[in-house]
Amino acid sequence: MSCEDLEIIVRKLTEPLSDLDIVTISGMGGIGKTTLARKAHDHLKIWYHCDIRVWVTVSQVYGSGNVWLEALHCLSKQTNIDIEKDYEKKDDNELANLVQKKLKGPRYLVVVDDIWSTDVWDSIRTIFPDCNNRSRILLTTRETKVAIYANPISHHEMNPLNLENSWKLLCDKVFGPKYGHPLELEEIGKQIAEKCQGLPLTISVIAGHLSKVARTLESWMDVSQTMGEIIASRPDKCLGVLGLSYHNLPNHLKPCFLSMGSFLEDDQVETWRLIQLWIAEGFIWWPESDKSLEEVAEDYLEDLISRNLIIVNKRRFDC
Structure with missing residues (x-):
């Protein structure tokens, strides 16, 4: 994470747009998305900009009740409103309604950390009220498709450090x-x-x-x-982070990703070479499709790139 990354995110979060805005951070596992979101969350400008700051972690094993409980704990620490002591006994809908009620009025920042799917985003997005007061949601994800789905405009892609x-x-x-x-x-x-x-x-x-x-x-x-x-x-560190991304892959992409291990550590693999390997190994499956094997393999590759599991060195029209 660079100082420039932090400046970009803080600027996006404090822009004068009055409507509720969603800012997204995407990038491969271990690149520092959560660290960047935490530094933005704790930034002095955000303290002045927002009345309330809420942090929730979604992760792969999503449970809406846990997310809303985490949000309520954040709210209880920052407001004088006494949240009922028995809220842990409430069902998911009651918890969601309580979060929504507490967020109506104050200008808030909600950080939704480590979200993996568009379905999960759809299930929680409607809880956050738009009070036309410059409130913001900051979302982190490994899936570029999820980030663009949430907001194609305020999307920040994190790159590896030089x-x-x-x-x-x-x-x-x-x-x-x-x-x-x-x-x-x-x-x-x-x-x-x-x-x-x-x-x-x-x-x-x-x-x-x-x-x-x-x-x-x-x-x-x-x-x-x-x-x-x-x-x-x-x-528990690097391999654990990579393992989460691997286990989240659909079955047809897993052998393609594992095949990358057949190349040397610092190899720059040309697309055509990788595609031919996948086809030769029988990894490409294309039922009920008019596409060629090469075209399907290219779709597989783009999917892995979108999931930030493959680093693209450069793109060429003849690759």
Whole structure:
């Protein structure tokens, strides 16, 4: 996450548009969507702009009752209104109505974090009242289609960090933001940062490991050569995040995604090569379709890209 990302989101949330507006953040798992949303939620300008700030986490296992309970807990901390102590015994509709009632009037920001489907968005969207007072909803999702569905105009796509920002983040986490780094570690350190593919979560995991080893060239070279093992040893972090995206895939896309593991770590795979592999392996299924196998495979690829599971290096008309 860059300072520019935060500036963009805060500006969108405080624009003069009087109607209720929905701002969306999308990007692959581990890229820092929740961190960006949290920094926006806590930003001083948002404190001045909004009377009430509510944070709810949806996640894959969606339960509307849990979402509304989380919203009510946020509301109870920020208002003088005494919410009934037995609201945890109420059904989902009663909880939803109570949330809607408490949001009518004040200017609010509701952060809906980690939403996975348009159906879930449809089920909760109508609860948030539009009082024509510049209230805002900030939505984070891994699914670009969900973000565009919620609002195609105020959509912010997060990109991986460049090498400069990746290296800076790694240094800040290993040495502290106020301290410099040994010059002899800069070259190998930048190689490590580059291997993290611009993902803040991966950088954080590797930085945590580097903080525990000797600050010597030999130790850091060893980390560079064993990064895959280090990441695999923390399944609750990087692999856990990736696993959520994988399990959310429809069955026909799972073998296509897993096939990416047959390429080397830093390979830039041409589209035609990937499509031919999928066709040869029998991964492409096209019942009741007039499309060719190649066209269906291209649809599969676009779906994986939309789900932020594949990073596009560049697009060409002849790819």
